[in-house]
Amino acid sequence: MKSIVIGVIGADVHAVGNKIIDYTLTNAGYNVINIGVLSSQEDFINAAIEADAELILVSSLYGHGEIDCRGMRQKCIESGIGDIFLYVGGNIVVGKQDFSEVKQRFLQMGFNRVYPPGISIDMALNDIKNDLGE
Amino acid sequence: MAKYLLIDFGSTFTKLTAVDSELGDIFASANHFTTVDTDITIGYKNALDQLSKTIGHPVVFDRVIACSSAAGGLKMAAIGLVEELTVEAAKRVCLGAGAKVDLVFSHHLNSSEVELIKTKKIDIVLLAGGSDGGNSECVLFNAKMLSEANLGIPIVYGGNKSVQDEIKAIFDNHHVNGHIVDNVMPKINQLNIKQAREKIRELFLKNIIEAKGIKKIESEIDKVVLPTPEAVLRACELLAKGYMHEPGLGEVVVVDVGGATTDLYSISEPSKRGDVILTGLEEPYAKRTVEGDLGMRYSATGILKALTKEEIMMINLEKGIDIEKEINDRNTNVSMLPKNRSEELIDRLLAEMCVYKAMNRHAGKMEEIYTPMGMVHHQTGKDLTDIEVVIGTGGVIIKSTDPKQILAKTTNVFRNDFELRPRHPKFYIDSTYSLYAMGLLSEFDPVLALKIMKKHLTQV
16 A cells, blocks of 8 residues: 655645545545644655655645745655655645746756646545555 | 551662551551662661661561662663654653663664664663554554664564564564554554553563562562652652542652652643644643653752853852852762752752653643634643642752752742743642652552542641
């Protein structure tokens, strides 16, 4: 069973979407490690190391996702899990910015998949299946 | 109607406590220097003679059982993968089993770390790493490193359950005294202490006390049953919970300031509030922490290290002493006992600093985070604010003329509101130094042990 770490990053306490993601991915047959809200980059990475996870799915709903996610790929590399898949989604930036630019910025930060606001987790699930080969 | 003799083979003293079940109380106690270096029975027999003298005649006891922290106690190495997760879980298991955690390692072991296990004369290694189904490469590597080093000591494996068979094969191939227990962290942030703790206790009784020359005493007494700190932890738990119709005191904190370490025990739910967000590794209900750098004699220099230059100057100015000199004196002359009022006051000051700092590390922290959804309380560690009973034990507290001053340092005296220290507790002392003995007695007569403890706690 493949393991996925999920959680809400930074000073963000939006718990509802987090529970939906947990439910959906668990039902799809993944071992979900949900570290919950108010999680730091280190919390995600530590959980991924111990659980030998193949994917970290970061949620951010409060607009500060860009600041919270900076340097995460570098920390993964330092921690010996540089090849792990990094996904991010939610309301990851402040205001109504052009999403293609936002996506570009997050891809440059080392994220593999970047999702705009308001999409369903089922969309991400297809990507997960492709990326993890199931 | 029975008479019990309860013994603690401590690092310095062998202490005897005699209990009469009909009387429902302790009827005599005695102590003598521990003689584990030559023959542990000598010190015991001397103490027993003294006990007979106090009573006036020799007594035949129905049961004689002991706990031990002699010959360095139970020295363990805790090994895990990530520091905040399996390393911390392994550490907590060792402490909960009454061990001293002399070495802590994370990630892949190197040869100098393995060498340290030999030079530090570790008694048992606890190897953890990986949640169930999680990382296994690291524990396999570490199991090989440890096995190839030919340590000659028991290794307990409490890591990822998926590779238990492979680990067992590694142990068997290298003829290691290896033992497999449940994962100490089966899921991320979930702590699982029980089976590992039982195994450590079993090994302590089967191998360690034998190797240290303590088992010899079993020709004189019935049995050594626990490491001393675990006996104290059991006493604390009984005192908090109560037993059957005999009520306990509710949640408690116990402080033990010794020559080499400062131990804190808290028996309480980690959090009772519904409006906080808890993070980090799960906290145990019965938690023990040991500060190896905070103590009255052997570790007195650790107190100095924890102070800044300004603080040292302020203490010297305020108290009119040279704190550095006083601490170094105590560190070089570890058997020093205060001879006058001023030496006693300095000892008290040192004890206060040990207690303050130890509680700073034991108690949880609360952060207030301002989020777009308003202010949120974010808790790590245990919330001790509601604790109503703080008990002091150990020579410096029990013998102090003002133990309350020392114990008050468990509370928030410097108003760091983010530290979740007991807010308005009542203070007690274990005046007859009987917590360890009641931990032993609770093995077969918990109600009697509880009654005696309640009788001998003195409010200060």
